[in-house]
Structure formats: C-alpha cells, structure tokens
Amino acid sequence: MVVDKLSKHLSNAEIDRIFQALADATRRDIVARVTAGEYSxxxxxALYTMSFAAVQKHVAxxxxxxxxxxxxRGREQIVRGNHEGLQKARHLLDQLETIWRQRADRIADILAEDDEKDLP
Amino acid sequence: MVVDKLSKHLSNAEIDRIFQALADATRRDIVARVTAGEYSxxxxxALYTMSFAAVQKHVAxxxxxxxxxxxxRGREQIVRGNHEGLQKARHLLDQLETIWRQRADRIADILAEDDEKDLP
DNA sequence: ATATCGTACAACCAAATGGTTGTAGATAAG
DNA sequence: CTTATCTACAACCATTTGGTTGTACGATAT
Known part of the structure; x- marks a missing residue:
C-alpha cells in the first residue's frame, strides 16, 4: 500500500484520530467551548440532550x-483545549492546504502559458 | 442539543462528511494524487493492495x-480533485483555526495585562 | 453519618465502516 | 464476434461507533 506521509511529525494513525474526532458536530462544539473556556x-x-456517559465518551x-x-480538580474533571494538539492539527491542515494550492498554482501556470502563446 | 454552526454555507452534515472522508490514510492519499493529476x-x-471494490468505495x-x-470517459471513470469542495474544506478549517487562535490571543492579552500590573 | 454529586466503567444494542467476493453490463481491443 | 477491461452493485462479514442503562466509588455538602 502506497500512502504518503503528510507530515514528518504526525503518524497516519494520529492524523486519522484528529480528523475522526472532528467528524462529529457535538465534538466540534465541545472543542469550540473548551477552547473558549473551562468546562467540567x-x-x-448539561449542554446536550444525550446522556452523561455519551458526552464522557466524546471527550475521551x-x-x-x-x-x-x-x-x-476536586471531584470534577476539568476539560480544556490542548493547544499543542490543536496546533498540530492546524499544521496538518496547512500541509493539506499547501498540496491543494500547489495544484491550483500549477493550473494557473498552465493557463498563464497559454496566455503567452496568444501574445503578439 | 446546542451545536453551533461553524459556517453559514456548510451544514453540520457536510462538515461531518468532509472530516470523516479525510479520516482515512488511503483516502487522503487519493485526494493528494487526484489533486496532482488525473486517475481512473x-x-x-492499482496503487493499493486492497481490492478494486474497496477503492471504489473510498472514491465514493x-x-x-x-x-x-x-x-x-470511454469505459473509464476519471477521478479529479473537486476544487470547490476542497476550497470549502479549506475555508472550514480556516474558521476552526480562527476560533482556536482567538483563544490563544485572549490568553496573550490576559498575560499582557498581568505584565502591566508589574510595571512601576 | 448520610445523602448527593461527578466520574468511571462495564455491558449491551443498532447502525455505520472498511473490507471481501461474486455477478453483471458497457466499452475497447483482438 | 469474441475476449479482455473498467465499472457498478449486491451480499456478506468483522469491527468500530454512538448511543443507552446500570453499577460502583471518591469527593462534597447537609
């Protein structure tokens, strides 16, 4: 199986986990909330209609x-955004974006070459 | 259930589909390849050890x-990167990044305020 | 001391995922 | 025409996922 590594620092398994974690609206909401403040x-x-255990699993x-x-903290468990992890995710997404943009640039270059052919 | 919409243009279901599609190394590899060129x-x-049907499902x-x-095209089916879709994904990721960075900036501001208190 | 709160974890369930094999239909090549 | 190629799709299987309920236990409040 030929699968390019998109990062020197993140394994494919780690990238899988990051994307899969973000592939759920409730979990994205949790990330947004704990990134903006602290929550047990x-x-x-309490924010969602699902059971406590379900939310517990999402956090896991x-x-x-x-x-x-x-x-x-006491009898509570405080959930916070992990800035290192979030930064890794951001970096990963930058890399993906770079690949896509390179493709776009290549197309732009090809179009530019065509334009030059039309010059006098 | 309280789930913020992260975009006016993308539904949560669409975002789910995008992240989940990217949560697999083979599929990320396919995206990278068809973004850099054409493949049936x-x-x-032919690039992977899994069956044709499995790859067909990944493409789906x-x-x-x-x-x-x-x-x-003829008897073949040509797969290409969808630039509109990729751009949507990129935009979505920008928004996530913005949320995370705003949090970081807020922390920086708080630290800056503390520094000011230490001034003469 | 006892009841309550917040958490952890197990067991269970339905549905989705990622894979397989097999069959069938177009299209191209001999 | 016949054969090989490319694709679509169904059926099946094991594992994971997203959810539930129930039980147990440490920390807190009354």
Missing part, C-alpha cells in the same frame, strides 16, 4: 486525538 | 464529501 465533563453534558475521543486535556 | 478508478486501485466517500468528482 458534567458541565459539558477528543482526548485520544490530543485535541483536549482533562485535569482532576 | 482502476488506475487508483470522497465524492459524497464533495472532495472529488468523477467523469465518464
């Missing part, structure tokens, strides 16, 4: 993807 | 996520 797991669970998925961290 | 489905299938997932288009 039950504090998060985000944690495995390094997008979020948990820290025990 | 069988041309793609990418197509449903609007990251790729198929066009019939």
């Amino acid at each position: 797991v039950s504090g998060l669970a 998925v985000l944690e495995r993807a390094s997008l979020v961290t948990k820290e025990k | 489905v069988s041309g793609l299938a 997932v990418l197509e449903r996520a609007s990251l790729v288009t198929k066009e019939k």
Whole structure:
C-alpha cells in the first residue's frame, strides 16, 4: 500500500484520530467551548440532550486525538483545549492546504502559458 | 442539543462528511494524487493492495464529501480533485483555526495585562 | 453519618465502516 | 464476434461507533 506521509511529525494513525474526532458536530462544539473556556465533563453534558456517559465518551475521543486535556480538580474533571494538539492539527491542515494550492498554482501556470502563446 | 454552526454555507452534515472522508490514510492519499493529476478508478486501485471494490468505495466517500468528482470517459471513470469542495474544506478549517487562535490571543492579552500590573 | 454529586466503567444494542467476493453490463481491443 | 477491461452493485462479514442503562466509588455538602 502506497500512502504518503503528510507530515514528518504526525503518524497516519494520529492524523486519522484528529480528523475522526472532528467528524462529529457535538465534538466540534465541545472543542469550540473548551477552547473558549473551562468546562467540567458534567458541565459539558448539561449542554446536550444525550446522556452523561455519551458526552464522557466524546471527550475521551477528543482526548485520544490530543485535541483536549482533562485535569482532576476536586471531584470534577476539568476539560480544556490542548493547544499543542490543536496546533498540530492546524499544521496538518496547512500541509493539506499547501498540496491543494500547489495544484491550483500549477493550473494557473498552465493557463498563464497559454496566455503567452496568444501574445503578439 | 446546542451545536453551533461553524459556517453559514456548510451544514453540520457536510462538515461531518468532509472530516470523516479525510479520516482515512488511503483516502487522503487519493485526494493528494487526484489533486496532482488525473486517475481512473482502476488506475487508483492499482496503487493499493486492497481490492478494486474497496477503492471504489473510498472514491465514493470522497465524492459524497464533495472532495472529488468523477467523469465518464470511454469505459473509464476519471477521478479529479473537486476544487470547490476542497476550497470549502479549506475555508472550514480556516474558521476552526480562527476560533482556536482567538483563544490563544485572549490568553496573550490576559498575560499582557498581568505584565502591566508589574510595571512601576 | 448520610445523602448527593461527578466520574468511571462495564455491558449491551443498532447502525455505520472498511473490507471481501461474486455477478453483471458497457466499452475497447483482438 | 469474441475476449479482455473498467465499472457498478449486491451480499456478506468483522469491527468500530454512538448511543443507552446500570453499577460502583471518591469527593462534597447537609
């Protein structure tokens, strides 16, 4: 199987986990919220109609993807955005964007060459 | 259930499809390849050890996520990167990045305020 | 001391995923 | 015409996913 590594620092498995973690609206909402402030797991669970255990699982998925961290404070578990993980994700997305833009640039170049042929 | 819409133009279902499509190394490889050139489905299938049908399914997932288009040419089906879809994905990722960066900036501001308090 | 709160975790379930093989229909090549 | 190629699609299978309920346990409040 030929699968290019998109990053020297992120394994394909890590990238899989990041994208899969973000492929759910509830989890994206959790990321947005804990990136803008602190929430306990039950504090998060109160925001959604699903069960506490379901939210707990969503947080676990985000944690495995390094997008979020948990820290025990008293009897609560505080969830925060993991800036290192988020930065990794951002870097990864930059790389993907670069590949796509290179393609766009190549097309632009080809079109530019055609234009030159039309010059006097 | 409270789930913020991250975009006026992309539904949560569309975003789900985009991230999930990218949550597989083979599919990311396909996106990279068809973004850099043209491939038939069988041309793609030749690159991987899995069956033709499996690759066909991966392409279908990418197509449903609007990251790729198929066009019939003779008996072949040509797969290309869908620039509109890719741009949507890029825009979406920019928005996520903005949210994360705003958080970082807010932290920087808070730290800056603390520094000011230490001034003479 | 006891009840309550926040969490962890197991067991279970339905549906989706990622893969397989097999069959069938167009299209191209001999 | 016959054969080989490319694609589509169905049926099946194992595993994962997203959800549930129930139980147990440490921390907190009354």
